Amino acid sequence: MTSGTPNLAQPELAQPALARARWYVVIVLGLVYALNIADRYVVSTVLEPIRKEFHLSDTGVAWLTGVALAFFYISVGLPIAKVADRANRRNIVAGAMIVWSAMTALLGLTQNYWQFLVARIGVGIGEAGGTPPSTSIIADNFPRGRRAFVLTIYALGLPLGAWLGSTVAGWVVDYFHSWRAAFIALGIPGVIFGILILLTVREPVRGRFEYINESSAPAATFLETCNFLWTQRSAWHINAAGTVICLWGWGLLWWTQTYFEREYGLTTAQAGERLGTIYFWAGSGATIATGLILAHPSMQDPKRAAWMLAVLVTFSTIPSFIAYHTHSLGVATAMLWLVVPTAYLYVGPTMALLLNFLPPSMRAQGMAISLLTANVANLIIAPSIVGWISDALAGRMGNAESLRYALMALSLTGFWAAYHYWTSVRSYTADDARVRNFGKPDATITEP
Structure with missing residues (x-):
């Protein structure tokens, strides 16, 4: 999405100190994302x-750990996101990180099913305050035309976090001969990092790179946001694509x-x-390559x-199906x-498209x-x-084979995600005009 007529705030980007500060925010929030994914x-x-x-x-283990x-x-x-649209987002991110990291460490001290369940719920409550305010902060630090590139850099936290949660956690488990040690090793640093965010990250002016500065405008209600999102058919399909990719890639x-x-x-x-080696090198390489591609003017x-x-x-x-079909x-x-x-590189571009x-x-x-x-x-x-599919088939073919068939079935949903990306482009022009004219008196949607 082009940035259109330059906003008066955009010349600030030429100031080296401000530019460094903005990139510091991206790096710090990217590390927040990494620890979120690692946990x-x-x-x-x-x-x-x-x-x-x-x-x-x-x-049963799916319900305990995921659901x-x-x-x-x-x-x-x-509710946290609603507060973030009107309050200090930096404080929300830092507080959320401290909560979910402390709960992650607590998982390592649990001794039974119910203790683990309560601590896992605490992780979910904390993680809810991480990504929405983080991406909103980044969006207010860069103009619209640069957000896809910047959020792709932010999304490097995904492969880094996956490597921490797979390879590093595997090393910790192997060294201490306990799965609990992995949770403690990843949880404690997150608490310290949350305090660092409070001390070093500044809250940006809301809407500073938009056509109308909304720093003093009231936050939209949840229903207003849902209604507006529904009218943006492009955003609806982008969100659907991202949702199905999570079902496909992260589910696998x-x-x-x-x-x-x-x-x-x-x-x-x-x-x-x-797996951690693949997550880190393939995920990082693809994410960096995507960032470089998106940085090109075209x-x-x-x-x-x-x-x-x-x-x-x-x-x-296709290879996602073969990965589980083979016995090699x-x-x-x-x-x-x-x-x-x-499964990793889509995050930054999809976030940027939705936010724009x-x-x-x-x-x-x-x-x-x-x-x-x-x-x-x-x-x-x-x-x-x-x-459920794995349990249903396990009696006839064993745990490994039943899980293989369940994963093969899930792998085919990738085609569904691709359909939504293809379909989203049909209404980009009208939806772009609608968001550009949002809040303007007597605004009408015209073709740019």
């Missing part, structure tokens, strides 16, 4: 040891560690190191970004090197709605459905 991936890394210790089925977090993430995410990766342990006899550390047109994502998801769905560890690993990049179709007073709530649907797909539907 989520570590559960996947130790899923099988937890299932065995608590004597759970695949469905419990998601229900409370969803419940408090929207949620179970892949467990699948590798069952199918190929790998230890927690061996599977974690193998990619300022949002339609091209959507087309790029549609093509990548379409062609990545080498082939499965090679296929994941092709799948993981797409929303006015500043709705961004945190709009992102919270997007995360709500994504986390329902990633933490409720994917773990539960895969677990």
